[in-house]
Amino acid sequence: xxxxxxxxxxxxxxxxxxxxxxxxxxxxxxxxxxxxxxxxxxxxxxxxxxxxxxxxxxxxxxxxxxxxxxxxxxxxxxxxxxxxxxxxxxxxxxxxxxxxxxxxxxxxxxxxxxxxxxxxxxxxxxxxxxxxxxxxxxxxxxxxxxxxxxxxxxxxxxxxxxxxxxxxxxxxxxxxxxxxxxxxxxxxx
Ligand code: FNR
Numbered sequence: 001x002x003x004x005x006x007x008x009x010x011x012x013x014x015x016x017x018x019x020x021x022x023x024x025x026x027x028x029x030x031x032x033x034x035x036x037x038x039x040x041x042x043x044x045x046x047x048x049x050x051x052x053x054x055x056x057x058x059x060x061x062x063x064x065x066x067x068x069x070x071x072x073x074x075x076x077x078x079x080x081x082x083x084x085x086x087x088x089x090x091x092x093x094x095x096x097x098x099x100x101x102x103x104x105x106x107x108x109x110x111x112x113x114x115x116x117x118x119x120x121x122x123x124x125x126x127x128x129x130x131x132x133x134x135x136x137x138x139x140x141x142x143x144x145x146x147x148x149x150x151x152x153x154x155x156x157x158x159x160x161x162x163x164x165x166x167x168x169x170x171x172x173x174x175x176x177x178x179x180x181x182x183x184x185x186x187x188x189x
Contacts, residue, residue, distance in 0.1 A: 001186065003179050005035035006069035010076025010087040010123070012041040017149045018113055021168075022075040024159045025111065028169040030176045035073065038065045040090035051096060059093050066094055066102040070186075071179045072136070075111045077149070078123035083130075091130050103134040107182040109175045111144040119145030137182040144171055 007026060011018040019037070026035045042058045050056055066072065076087055083091075095101045108131050112120030124145060131138045146152075154160045159168070 001180075001183075002032050002034055003070040003176070003183060004068060005029070005033055005071045005073050005175075005179070006038045006066045007035050007073045007075060008038055008040060008087060008090055010074070010079075010084040012086050017115075017153065018075055018077050020153050020157050021111070021113055021146065021149070022073075023157075024165070025073070025075065025168050025172055028165065029172040033172065033176050033179070038062060038069075040086055043086075043089055043093050046089055046092040046096070048096075062090065063094060063102050069106065070183050071107040071109075071175075072103060073109050073111070073175065074127055075113070076120070076123055076127065078112060078114055078120035081122035082126045083123050087127070088130075095134070101134055103131070103136055105135050105137075105184050107139070107175075107179045108136040109139040109144075109171070109178065111146065111171065113144075113146040113149040115148065115150045117147045119147040121145050137178070139175055139178045142171055142174055 007022050009019045009022045022037060029035050040062065043062060044050065044056045044058065076084060094103055110124050110127050112124035114120040128138055152159060152164050159165045
């Protein structure tokens with residue numbers, strides 16, 4: 001079985017290093033993983049007043065894309081020792097309408113990155129708190145607190161070292177195994 005993976009990136013910046021990291025991880029994924037980035041930058045801030053028969057188009061678009069995925073990969077920087085607001089907003093949008101959270105029960109992995117040495121541990125674990133609520137099996141190992149984010153890429157935006165590429169491949173191989181073990185049964189159609 002091939003698994004569809006929705007990749008959510010926590011930085012909205014055009015030249016985001018986190019986005020480059022996400023793309024590099026997609027490139028290292030094994031053949032049975034069909035991963036692509038789901039955009040979250042255009043989602044209006046979650047507001048229950050907008051939860052009508054015609055919610056914002058971007059909400060519906062994101063809900064459908066994540067709904068069609070078998071698993072979710074979060075790749076995020078840390079903002080103030082926590083999850084960037086844009087990513088938390090995407091989680092909130094995907095969590096509603098009540099009882100229809102698109103995340104429910106889907107395998108997940110969290111990769112957090114920082115230009116500093118500490119590696120965004122705070123963002124990684126705050127994010128896990130929400131995922132537990134959706135009963136998502138979140139991969140525990142290998143942990144990914146990636147430091148020195150700005151030093152990972154060459155001027156073309158590609159990963160500069162074989163060692164980093166190998167680490168990213170290790171994470172994606174482990175996530176593929178994790179998805180095989182924990183995925184929900186394939187839905188019909
Ligand atoms: C940051 N940054 C940051 N870094 C970190 O390691 N821990 C932190 O708590 C914070 N806090 C923080 C707050 C805000 C509002 C901003 C804008 C930034 C720095 C952050 O890691 C840096 O901006 C990264 O470059 C984000 O990755 P992109 O945008 O290159 O993908």
